Amino acid sequence: MSTRLQELDEIEASIWSELEQCVAQRPRAERGEPDADEPPHEWRVAVLATVDDGQADARSLVLREVDAAERRLVFYTDARSPKVRQIEQSPQGTLIFYSRKLGQQLRMQVRLHVQTTGLAVSSRWARLQTSAGARDYLAVAAPGRPLDAPLSDLGVRGHFAMIEAMAETVDWVELHPEGHRRALLGGHASRWLQP
Numbered sequence: 001m002s003t004r005l006q007e008l009d010e011i012e013a014s015i016w017s018e019l020e021q022c023v024a025q026r027p028r029a030e031r032g033e034p035d036a037d038e039p040p041h042e043w044r045v046a047v048l049a050t051v052d053d054g055q056a057d058a059r060s061l062v063l064r065e066v067d068a069a070e071r072r073l074v075f076y077t078d079a080r081s082p083k084v085r086q087i088e089q090s091p092q093g094t095l096i097f098y099s100r101k102l103g104q105q106l107r108m109q110v111r112l113h114v115q116t117t118g119l120a121v122s123s124r125w126a127r128l129q130t131s132a133g134a135r136d137y138l139a140v141a142a143p144g145r146p147l148d149a150p151l152s153d154l155g156v157r158g159h160f161a162m163i164e165a166m167a168e169t170v171d172w173v174e175l176h177p178e179g180h181r182r183a184l185l186g187g188h189a190s191r192w193l194q195p
């Protein structure tokens with residue numbers, strides 16, 4: 001994204017393409033390769049804000065999958081985590097992505113959906129089960145439960161869950177030496193905004 005695109009539909013397409021690429025480009029450390037000095041794409045970790053009984057809540061999550069055509073993003077979590085209960089009660093959320101390198105922030109309004117069973121979940125769990133990441137979903141204690149010691153035990157059953165986020169609009173901010181720009185992107189709703 002070195003050239004400054006001028007058309008809103010081009011900007012929107014380039015954002016989704018960048019999100020797809022950032023998931024596809026797994027850093028060397030994640031691929032288990034040494035000398036992992038390649039920095040991960042900054043959009044690989046998003047902040048997901050949810051509603052917790054009228055109170056705002058937010059946390060960092062690793063972006064796992066992006067379907068640009070469907071405007072769909074996927075995150076993985078523990079089915080017992082507080083965010084899952086929050087999403088089941090209030091499916092509206094906001095995702096924040098910021099990249100200093102790109103000078104861009106995405107503030108995405110999303111509808112959230114948690115899946116804990118079914119083919120989509122079992123196929124991803126089958127892939128994940130053999131990786132080091134599997135232990136995140138095998139802890140006996142639910143996330144947030146107080147522990148007497150820093151390390152948790154491993155159980156035999158996974159608590160893997162998928163969080164799907166369907167993007168409704170994207171509030172895009174670009175910080176640039178020649179002038180900041182901001183736009184609301186999302187189908188027919190797209191328009192320029194005062195930064």
Ligand SMILES: Cc1cc2nc3c(=O)[nH]c(=O)nc-3n(C[C@H](O)[C@H](O)[C@H](O)COP(=O)(O)O)c2cc1C
Nearest residue numbers: 045059060061062076077078081082083084143144
């Ligand atoms: C860089 C980073 C990446 C994280 N990625 C995930 C993730 O992909 N899934 C997840 O459930 N928690 C992830 N976490 C932990 C969450 O931020 C959070 O602490 C945890 O999920 C509990 O959130 P909750 O209490 O809102 O459910 C990550 C934390 C950091 C710092």
